[in-house]
Amino acid sequence: MNETRYSRTHEWVRKEGEKILIGISQHAQDELGDIVYVELPSVGACINAGQSFGVVESVKAASDLYAPVSGEITAVNDRLQDEPGLINQDAEGDGWIIAVKDVSDADWNALMTEADYKTTL
Amino acid sequence: MSELRKTPLNGMHKEARLVDYAGWEMPVYYSGILEEHMAVRQMAGMFDVSHMAKIMVEGPEAIDLLQLCLTNNIALIAPGRAIYSLMCNPQGGVIDDLIVYRFSDESYMVVANAVNEQSVYYWLKGHLPDKGVSLRNLTDNYALIALQGPIAAKILKPLMSEDPADMKYFDLAFVNLLGRPCVITRTGYTGEDGFELFLHRSEWSIEQIEDLWEHLAAGGAKPCGLGARDNLRIEAGYPLYGHELSETINPLQAGMGWAVKFNKGDFIGRAALECEDRTEPVELLVGFKMLERSVPRQGYPIFSGEEQVGHVTSGAYSPIRKEDIGMAYVLEPYASAGIRLEAQVRQRRLPLEIMPKPFIEIKAGKAENALSPDRL
Structure with missing residues (x-):
């Protein structure tokens, strides 16, 4: 069972075996509208919970991506370079943005469950 | 309100x-x-x-x-x-x-x-x-x-x-x-x-x-x-x-x-x-395209080296050109097609190139370009 958790800033985190994926929520992509560019961080860089780790640019605006947890980036979704619209099409699947490791239980437990997140929308 | x-x-x-x-x-x-x-x-x-x-x-x-x-x-x-x-x-x-x-x-x-x-x-x-x-x-x-x-x-x-x-x-x-x-x-x-x-x-x-x-x-x-x-x-x-x-x-x-x-x-x-008054430095409106990906936004400063020489007024991702385009006011010496400058995009400076407007072929006013009802 791959559980997905959410931050107040509308990012999601999902544990898929060893991999921990991060993206923006379906709700967030809907609010942003057509995404035309994603400024991705580099593999090996560290993210810090609550800090910006990248930017998504929609047609209308640029929005910071905030790290929902701290950790080290093990992969970035290179498909987004040519197909940023993947986030619109499948925000919580193929539109994942980065993969990280070394996420603490404390960070994970501080995130909202899907049910809790939905009550905030 | x-x-x-x-x-x-x-x-x-x-x-x-x-x-x-x-x-x-x-x-x-x-x-x-x-x-x-x-x-x-x-x-x-x-x-x-x-x-x-x-x-x-x-x-x-x-x-x-x-x-x-x-x-x-x-x-x-x-x-x-x-x-x-x-x-x-x-x-x-x-x-x-x-x-x-x-x-x-x-x-x-x-x-x-x-x-x-x-x-x-x-x-x-x-x-x-x-x-x-x-x-x-x-x-x-x-x-x-x-x-x-x-x-x-x-x-x-x-x-x-x-x-x-x-x-x-x-x-x-x-x-x-x-x-x-x-x-x-x-x-x-x-x-x-x-x-x-x-x-x-x-x-x-x-x-x-x-x-x-x-x-x-x-x-x-x-x-x-x-x-x-x-x-x-x-x-x-x-x-x-x-x-x-x-x-x-x-x-x-x-x-x-x-x-x-x-x-x-x-x-x-x-x-x-x-x-x-032509003795004062004049800023002129130009078109430009980004040479690295990022949508230019109104207010981004534009630099030549360390000198600010203009600012972005509008920007867009052009789905026709498949690139990021914009308009900006830049000081007259820089307002020529082909000149390369840099836009301050958040923490980074990204290269741009001044280019002529419009960014697409204008069809308005060119009735021969419109698909006439008879041709459809």
Whole structure:
């Protein structure tokens, strides 16, 4: 069972075996509208919970991506370079943005469950 | 805050993402900005632009008031024709850009930006002579639909008493549309061929206006919001008040000198524009494209080395060019195609190259480029 958790800033985190994926929520992509560019961080860089780790640019605006947890980036979704619209099409699947490791239980437990997140929308 | 104004087509926008635009509740997009953008370039899109300011200037002295308050030579247009102009303050700064439609000998409709409805109306009112001109703000009296795109004429033809393809660019005509009186103009703000439909509320009920909207949709026009409208006008290189035009920018800097006619007699702003101080460094409006991905946004500073030489006024992702484009004011020595500068994008400096506007081939006004009804 791959559980997905959410931050107040509308990012999601999902544990898929060893991999921990991060993206923006379906709700967030809907609010942003057509995404035309994603400024991705580099593999090996560290993210810090609550800090910006990248930017998504929609047609209308640029929005910071905030790290929902701290950790080290093990992969970035290179498909987004040519197909940023993947986030619109499948925000919580193929539109994942980065993969990280070394996420603490404390960070994970501080995130909202899907049910809790939905009550905030 | 006060209640937002609603256009007569508000009921057609239930599925759209709505925003407060200049005090109006307006659709920013229905299905998605890029999809709507492409519909206008390839087929047709329709925009509810009923929020545009519509000011009627009538009477024997109407032409004199317009000549005084506007930079273009309004006397050049015959009844049934329209002209683009700027309205300037005495310092030569732009109060607004607008289109004047000559309805008849002594009757002119001024269509200005919604955000400037009050400033344009009161500027005209402030210069009204004692007699000979009647000035009426008819913004709420008309619904206004812009139908834009290569198949616009084809969509209209079966609904109209005349063949829309017979109209020339910047023509206006009084026609019957779905059996009701309509003022139709061959104008727009997208760079495509297209028409604008003025529907007077005394002749069109809400239901009839909605019925027309649905007829246009059935004919192949995609409902489009202000997001696509902005993206389209940027690709076409058209300025927008609040971005490329303002009270501190003069028309010559904005590349709109063609709409300032010094041979027509006196007008407000003339003296300032004639003796513009050329000893001061001047910023000129240019087009540019980003050489690395990132959508330029209004306000981003532009650098040559460590010196700031300009700033971005508008930016967009162009789905036609598949690159990030924008407009900017840069100091004159840098305002030449091919020059490379850098935009400050958040923490980084990204390279850009000055290039000529428009960014696409303009189809408006080139009737041979429009798909004629016979060819479809």
